Amino acid sequence: MKSLQGKTIILGITGGIAAYKGAALTSKLTQKGATVHVIMTASAKQFITELTLQSLSKQRVYSDTFQERDPSSISHIDLADSADLVLVAPATANIIAKMAHGLADDMLSTTLLAATAPVMVAPAMNVHMYQHPAVMDNINTLYKRGVKFIEPGEGQLACGYVGKGRLEEPEEIVKVVEQFFALQDSAAKGPLAGKKVVITAGGTIERIDPVRYITNDSSGKMGFALSRTARAMGAEVTLIAARTDEAPPQDPEIRVVRVESAADMYEAVLSAWKDCDILIKAAAVSDYRPRQSAESKIKKSGDTLSLELVKTTDILENLGKHKDKQFLIGFAAETGDAELYAKDKLVRKNLDLIVANDVTMEGAGFGTDTNIVSVYDAEGLVLDLPQTSKDEVARQLLQLAATRISGAQL
Incomplete structure (x- = not known):
C-alpha cells in the first residue's frame, strides 16, 4: 500500500555512522509512494555515497548549496517550497545546534531555514553527547518551535557505549511519518471537523502590587495537549x-x-462561549484575589502583612448555568477524595464531563508530561486512565467528547 503517495519529503542525512541507515530509509519512503529529495551534508558523504541514494530515490541528490543546475530556480528555495515534510535522519548534535540557532552554512541548514513545511528530527549520537545540557537545551528549543522528534533508541552504539542515542530503525521512522500524514490528512474530516473548541490553560495570576501576585502550580501542559489534539482531530x-x-x-x-487574571479569563471565555461547540476548562483559575491591588510596590514594614481576599467569579459555574448547545468539560485537581469532589463539582456546575486527578500522585498533576485521570459523567465513571502522557489523555478525552456530541453514548 502506497500510504505516502503524492507526498514530497526532504530527507536530510547528516554525518554519523547511522548515515548508512539513510539508504534503507530512502528506499522505504520511496516504496510507500513518497517523492524523496535527499540532502546530504559533507560529513554524511564520508559514510554513504550520493550515487546510492540517487539510485534508491530516483531523484537528484543535493549536497552543495552553490551547485545550481537549473538557472530558472534556486535549489534550496525550490526544495523548501515543494516539501510536505522535512525529515532529518540521522540528526547529529551539530545539525540540531544549527537548527536551534538559525545557522545556515550548507545546503541542508539553508533549506531548513527556508522551509515552511513541518520538520521532523531523528537524533543519533553518543549517549553522553545526547545527554549534554547544550544538546538538551537545543532540542527543547526546537520542540517549543513545533519541531517533532523521533526519540533515539537504547542499545549498543557504534562507539562501544550502551545507552540512548541509537537512530530509530528505518521501519519505525516510516511508521511515524505515515502516522503523521494520516493524522494531518484526517484533520479536514476528523471526528471534530467543523466544531469550534475552546480550551483554557495555565494558572491565572491576581496582582497584589506591580511586582507580586497570587498564582498556582498549573503549567499549561494539559491545556496545550488538548489544543494540539483538538486541532489534529x-x-x-x-x-x-x-x-x-x-x-x-x-x-x-x-x-x-x-x-x-481570573477576570481577564472570564471575559475571554465569554467572548468565545456563544459560538463554541465544546469548552474544556483545563486552566487553574484563582478562587480568590486581593480586594485591592496596590498601584506601586508595597514596602516592607513590620513583621506581618495582611491581605484581604475576595472570591473571583466562578467561570465554570456561570457557564453551566447558561449552557445551551455547548458541551462543557471541567477539571478537578484534588489532593484527596478526588472522586467525591469531582462528582459534586460535576452536578453543581452542570457539566457534561469532569476529569479528576489527584495531584499528589507521582506522575500526575501540575508540571509533568504525564497524568493519571478518571473521567465522570452524571452516571458515574466513564474513563479511567492509569499513568499516561497528557497527549494520550487529551486524545481519549476528546474522542469521548466527539462521540457524545455526535449523539452516540459509549
Whole structure:
C-alpha cells in the first residue's frame, strides 16, 4: 500500500555512522509512494555515497548549496517550497545546534531555514553527547518551535557505549511519518471537523502590587495537549492561556488568546462561549484575589502583612448555568477524595464531563508530561486512565467528547 503517495519529503542525512541507515530509509519512503529529495551534508558523504541514494530515490541528490543546475530556480528555495515534510535522519548534535540557532552554512541548514513545511528530527549520537545540557537545551528549543522528534533508541552504539542515542530503525521512522500524514490528512474530516473548541490553560495570576501576585502550580501542559489534539482531530481551536511554564503550541491554526487574571479569563471565555461547540476548562483559575491591588510596590514594614481576599467569579459555574448547545468539560485537581469532589463539582456546575486527578500522585498533576485521570459523567465513571502522557489523555478525552456530541453514548 502506497500510504505516502503524492507526498514530497526532504530527507536530510547528516554525518554519523547511522548515515548508512539513510539508504534503507530512502528506499522505504520511496516504496510507500513518497517523492524523496535527499540532502546530504559533507560529513554524511564520508559514510554513504550520493550515487546510492540517487539510485534508491530516483531523484537528484543535493549536497552543495552553490551547485545550481537549473538557472530558472534556486535549489534550496525550490526544495523548501515543494516539501510536505522535512525529515532529518540521522540528526547529529551539530545539525540540531544549527537548527536551534538559525545557522545556515550548507545546503541542508539553508533549506531548513527556508522551509515552511513541518520538520521532523531523528537524533543519533553518543549517549553522553545526547545527554549534554547544550544538546538538551537545543532540542527543547526546537520542540517549543513545533519541531517533532523521533526519540533515539537504547542499545549498543557504534562507539562501544550502551545507552540512548541509537537512530530509530528505518521501519519505525516510516511508521511515524505515515502516522503523521494520516493524522494531518484526517484533520479536514476528523471526528471534530467543523466544531469550534475552546480550551483554557495555565494558572491565572491576581496582582497584589506591580511586582507580586497570587498564582498556582498549573503549567499549561494539559491545556496545550488538548489544543494540539483538538486541532489534529479537525476542530477550529481557540486556546485561552494564562501564565504557563512554556510557550503555547506553535500552530498558526490554533488561535491563542493570552490573559492574566481570573477576570481577564472570564471575559475571554465569554467572548468565545456563544459560538463554541465544546469548552474544556483545563486552566487553574484563582478562587480568590486581593480586594485591592496596590498601584506601586508595597514596602516592607513590620513583621506581618495582611491581605484581604475576595472570591473571583466562578467561570465554570456561570457557564453551566447558561449552557445551551455547548458541551462543557471541567477539571478537578484534588489532593484527596478526588472522586467525591469531582462528582459534586460535576452536578453543581452542570457539566457534561469532569476529569479528576489527584495531584499528589507521582506522575500526575501540575508540571509533568504525564497524568493519571478518571473521567465522570452524571452516571458515574466513564474513563479511567492509569499513568499516561497528557497527549494520550487529551486524545481519549476528546474522542469521548466527539462521540457524545455526535449523539452516540459509549
